[in-house]
Amino acid sequence: MARAFAPGNISCVFKVIPHADPARMHSLGMGFTVKEGVEVTVSEQDETEVLFNGERINFPTVRAVVNRLIQNSGLIGIKVDIISPLPLGCGFGLSGAAALATAYAINELLTLHKNSEKLAMTAHIAEVENRTGLGDVCSQYHGGCLVKLKEGSPLTADRLPIAEQPIYYRYFGPIQTSEVLGNREQTLRINRAADVALNVLQTLTHAKSSHELFNACFAVSKQFSIESGLLSDARVIDTIARIEAEGGVASMIMLGNGVFSTYPFEEATETRLVHNPARLK
Template identity: 50%
Template sequence: MKNFVRAFAPANISLLFKVMPHDDPAKMGSLGCGFTVNEGVTVEVSIANKPAIIFNGKPIELPTVTTVANKLTRTVLVIHIQSHLPLGSGFGISGASALATAYAANQLLSLNRSNLELAKLAHTAEVENKTGLGDVINQYYGGFFVKFVTSSQFVAEPIPISDIPVYCISYGKLLTSSILNNPGAIAKINHAADTGLFQIKQLLSKSTISLSQIFTIAKQFANDSSLLTSSRIMNTMKGIETRGGHTTMIMLGEGIVADIPFDGATKLTISTAKASVLA
């Protein structure tokens, strides 16, 4: 048995979403649209005497990852997570960490679970801890997807956009749980999402679909759902659009993604790389 196993899972940027509630966390999920990128998390899992989760060198409480580890095994694990992207800022780092942890622990302990089983476990842990609803399915498949079926079923329709640079900035955290615990907010989000998903379905029926078209739909969703309220984000968006770019809010985070560079932005690339165990 190896002393440790490492796994990778990509970050995911969600552009719009609709909450699909269910009493069973394994069946709760979301509809929506988003894509994975070239950056993400690398997780190293090893057996230890005392459990710990270390994020970029610092001990951290990460309940979603703890839930995954506890559901997989009673073996005490130390989980080291490395990422260039921040937690709690709309990049799906919680889901990526949970998924990569599941893959690495499964390999380390020879648990013989399938990747789909592990992905569903990570998805359920996200729902239970209110850290996400639809990131893990994208991270499992890798790429640009729209979901017209609840994410818990792991059915997604690919959108033929990849290997294109995007530019992101995060101004801080936006707690997913604060939204998921607010029925009034969810009702408004879901109504706006219905419109956005209908528009994306129409685009998919045509011969071509562009990132700028999807960003335009997503920004309308951000406005109509009342999730876009930050004057700082709106001012940055205005500057991008003045220069001919397209931009929208990252869901759910205090940040934006655009198709042209802007001051302070991090360059990422839309990628089809999926979660995997590293050699």
């Protein structure tokens, strides 16, 4: 038996970088990891089985990681037990977190001697192939508030000097990442909006205080959510407006019908921006 943890990730801005090779397809953008995530326990058994909070689940991204790592091992299957307080499909990057933690845990269980970068790429490729994400694994591999500006390098990111701090969120329901990534027209609109956002992110200097820099990131994220057409749920729009009316900053969680803020708003759940990356437990 082996166990690993990977943090949840909130994406604020993303641009799809398409490529025929899943190892080269990824996203640019900005996001940050949070205190909660997934804890994955793996053990050998006769067939591969994936559980999420105790219930069997169809999780192709995790199965892809399992299949890739156990090939040539002689094993028939792996039990993957995923525990998380965060919801699937609501923008916390749980598919990436589960894939990455599963890769770390299987590497430990089977003594594969693969380094963390190779394991992260295995998880990233599984995400791309199953259209469940493009950039979460990179953020979860590094930890912290990250900006990704280098095209063609899925695991390259720069950490912004933003302090660990409380984050408040409320989600209203899921958005299927695969449906968004599979919609060419919507992807084009997202990428046009992302180009504007990325240009602004490049101009943000480290001379700003952590507070000023994070507020600027919120402004970029909110504008991106509007210009991309992703901000369409009335509940999300109204919640952001209420927070701003009270002097706070807020934006939409990508991709989920949810709101995140540094301001403790009504019916919000508290988490924390953290710098900790995925790791063995």
